[in-house]
Amino acid sequence: MAFDFATPVERRDPEGGWPSKKWHRYADDVLPLWVADMDFRSPPEVIDALQRRVDHGIYGYGQVPVSLKTALCDWSREHYGWAIEPEWQQWLPGVVPALHLASLALTEPGDGILTVTPIYPPFLSVAPHTERLTQQAALTPPDTPDGDWRLDLAALEAAITPKTRLLLWCQPHNPTGRVWREDELAGLAELVVRHDLYVVSDELHCDLLLDEGASHRPLAVAFPELAARTVTLWAPSKTFNLAGLSTACAVIPDPALRQRFQHAASGLIPDCNVLGLVAAEAAYTDGEPWRQALLETLRGHRTRIAGYVARWPGVRMSAPESTYLAWLDMRDAGLGDSPQQALLERAGVALSDGADFGHPGFVRLNFGTTATQLDAALARMDALLGG
Secondary structure, X not given: OOOOOOOOOOOOOOOOOOOOHHHHOOOOOOEEOOOOOOOOOOOHHHHHHHHHHHHHOOOOOOOOOHHHHHHHHHHHHXXXXXXXXXXXXXXXXXXXXXXXXXXXXXXXXXXXXXXXXXXXXXXXXXXHHOOOEXXXXXXXXXXXXXXXXXXXXXXXXXXXXXXXXXXXXXXXXXXXXXXXXXXXXXXXXXXXXXXXXXXXXXXXXXOOEOOOOOOOOOHHHHOHHHHHHEEEEEOOOOOOOOHHHOOEEEEOOOHHHHHHHHHHHOOOOOOOOHHHHHHHHHHHHHOHHHHHHHHHHHHHHHHHHHHHHOOOOOOEEOOOOEOOEEEEEOOOOOOOOOHHHHHHHHHOEEOEEHHHHOOOOEEEEEOOOOHHHHHHHHHHHHHHHOO
């Protein structure tokens, strides 16, 4: 089946689109490549399943169907080699609430919550929002133009104190797009066990590995010694462009850990969106051909961006191995203290500000859009940055 990833879909015109955080935050003449929201229509099977559910006409309180739990079990076994059980699944209205629930369930006020930077901004809000202690360790940046960001295990261990109880981990990594190497993860696992930490592993982008033949191994299956202390977070939101349906899953093999997580969630967050549950099941059951076509499109977009970056003096990018997000180092691009603001004001392109990820001078570019829209944005940037 052919899927259309080329035709722009109107998202800003009030007569042809719907209110959108991505497209309505900035003026109409700005091209938005910021928040991780793709401009592609979701898989046809998802749209059809949603239409059938909408036609039912009753949208009362839902319940997670056994068929959805089975679909995720099948997806995990087929794609990750992990035979999860239906009872391990705790479905939730989003990954960000799950991060905060984990803090409430697994730590006490004043405990330390550790993460690495740069990092998806909500990671940095969990500790202050839950009255915990923020602890951070910086990744090692690339030492060559085509190098990778790396996990600095010494820096990570130096950030651990007797107060540290929880590690918020992200794999594949947002915003750099890194797929962590086995030796990096082995070192991480050793630290976690030795310091008796819990782990929340945000694996939201794990179905968007861009290199041909790449496959994902969840942290909890790659290192069985971590399974009893790990909460794994998955969602169809990024892969299938379903973010607005607010549906995610925490996979928790350990019964005691699962009970603590469920207790923290009780009465604090609502049940899952009834349409989100339908969309998730359709995506995991029938969305694989669409996903493969999406990956091919994203690989081409990654190549497009790399070609432009190579000609922009003072701009560097470690090519993402996953996600549809490019992490650009613009500290030497001559755009002042805030490259994000300069690009917005002088090029009419909205990117995410690296300062929000803990790294001022960087920007994150969302290339999950059509070639037409991406090329228009890159041309604007090129007029400002081109050598």
